[in-house]
Amino acid sequence: SKLEPEQSNVSKAPPSPEKSSQSPLDDSEEKLSAEESKERNLPDAQSNLGLWGDGKGEDELSPEEIQMFEQENQRLIGEMNNLFDEVRQIEGKVVEISRLQEIFTEKVLQQETDIDNIHQLVVGATENIKEGNEDIREAIKNNAGFRVWILFFLVMCSFSLLFLDWYDN
Numbered sequence: 001s002k003l004e005p006e007q008s009n010v011s012k013a014p015p016s017p018e019k020s021s022q023s024p025l026d027d028s029e030e031k032l033s034a035e036e037s038k039e040r041n042l043p044d045a046q047s048n049l050g051l052w053g054d055g056k057g058e059d060e061l062s063p064e065e066i067q068m069f070e071q072e073n074q075r076l077i078g079e080m081n082n083l084f085d086e087v088r089q090i091e092g093k094v095v096e097i098s099r100l101q102e103i104f105t106e107k108v109l110q111q112e113t114d115i116d117n118i119h120q121l122v123v124g125a126t127e128n129i130k131e132g133n134e135d136i137r138e139a140i141k142n143n144a145g146f147r148v149w150i151l152f153f154l155v156m157c158s159f160s161l162l163f164l165d166w167y168d169n
Contacts, residue, residue, distance in 0.1 A: 061069075
């Protein structure tokens with residue numbers, strides 16, 4: 001497996017900026033697929049080892065490789081823990097948003113009933129104003145008629161006094 005150029009590039013190449021911008025889940029999926037392809041190529045690698053005469057078996061790892069794998073595992077565990085913490089924070093925020101949305105819905109429903117009450121009060125006030133205006137018109141008409149009768153009475157009294165004064169002379 002060490003002699004194959006694609007596998008060595010995938011397993012030993014430092015992560016590129018493009019890969020570091022991808023999510024750690026994608027990295028772990030790529031590593032899992034690389035490990036699966038290594039396992040599939042294991043018989044080919046063993047036959048190649050037999051041909052090349054390398055006495056080293058596939059199960060034996062150098063201390064540097066073990067340390068590199070442990071560091072990679074620690075890094076992946078750290079990234080997964082960070083992702084888990086972020087997911088918990090997002091979950092808390094989503095719960096808070098849903099709670100606020102429920103409160104908002106309750107307030108909107110309260111406003112709806114308040115608006116209906118205000119609408120009914122406004123309609124009632126409008127009807128009362130119309131009735132008041134009609135009563136004022138009627139009062140003005142009645143008052144004008146009363147004035148006419150008083151004026152008529154005063155004019156008649158004046159003529160009566162003039163007539164009596166003329167008759168007395």
